[in-house]
Amino acid sequence: MQRAAERDQQGRRERRAKGRGRVLVCAAAVPVVLLVAGCSSGSDSGSGDSGSKGSDSGGTSSSTGAGATPTVQAAAYKKLPDSCAVLSKKTLTSLVPEAKSGKEGTSSDTATRASCSWSSLDNNGVKGSQFRWLNVSLLRFESDATRGEGDQLAHAYFAKQVKDAQAVEGAKNAKTTSVAGTGDEATLVRYDLKKKEGAFKQQTVVTRVENVVVTVDYNGAGLAGEKTPNADTLVKLAEQAAKEVVATVSAANGDGTAPSTSPSPSKSASPSPSKSSSASPSSSASKKS
16 A cells, blocks of 8 residues: 555656656747747848838839930921012012022022022113112021920021121121011111122011021112112111011911011010121122022
8 A cells, every 4th residue: 555655656746747847848948939930020020121122222213214205396387488489579579670580599408498589780871770689598497305496496596697697897887676577586687888899788687487587688789870779768678578588488387378568467576686787798698598
């Protein structure tokens, strides 16, 4: 009996020892699990932050790297009329009464650049002669994504033409004024020029309508003793010609009505530049193209 009691007590001690061992093993295993879980959590968090930063960086890069393609409004006028047909016969008779026909200027692309000139010599023998010269030049600008819209490019060229007209060497009594009723902006430059043939009265009207610049050069002189023409009369004729050319350009592009000799309402007039001079008279015809 005593041995049986001792064996029973020994069994209980062994069972308790085994129980304590299992508790210690489990207790020892807990920090390992927590450590692994902690490392795993830190790794996931780190990769999450890294991915987020990478995503932000990628979004910024793509938004700044993809630039929008610049666009410009298409030019209003797509063509030019026949340069030698921009004025009516009636108008030409007033400006260059003895001219038989116009001389077309050289151009590699008449849809963009064109010109025509007329010369008139009313020979009165020993009483002298009246000389008139008229040149009309047209330049059309297309819109360009790198350079700008057609009407803006035309405006810049218009300003340059006015300055060129003011810069003629030897010009006297020069005046620069704005012209009403002609295109979107128009300027007249007038002056006197003494040449070996006689005293010339020069009128240059530069005007812009949409994306087209029109330059009208008109001069007159009394030769071989004939009296010098009235400058105010020549100015009116030059302005009349400029209005008619603008109307012809507009009509050729389906804008407005057919040209007429009566003044049309002005869209706007250009401010009068401060300097005075102009483009050369008849000898400058070779410069116009």
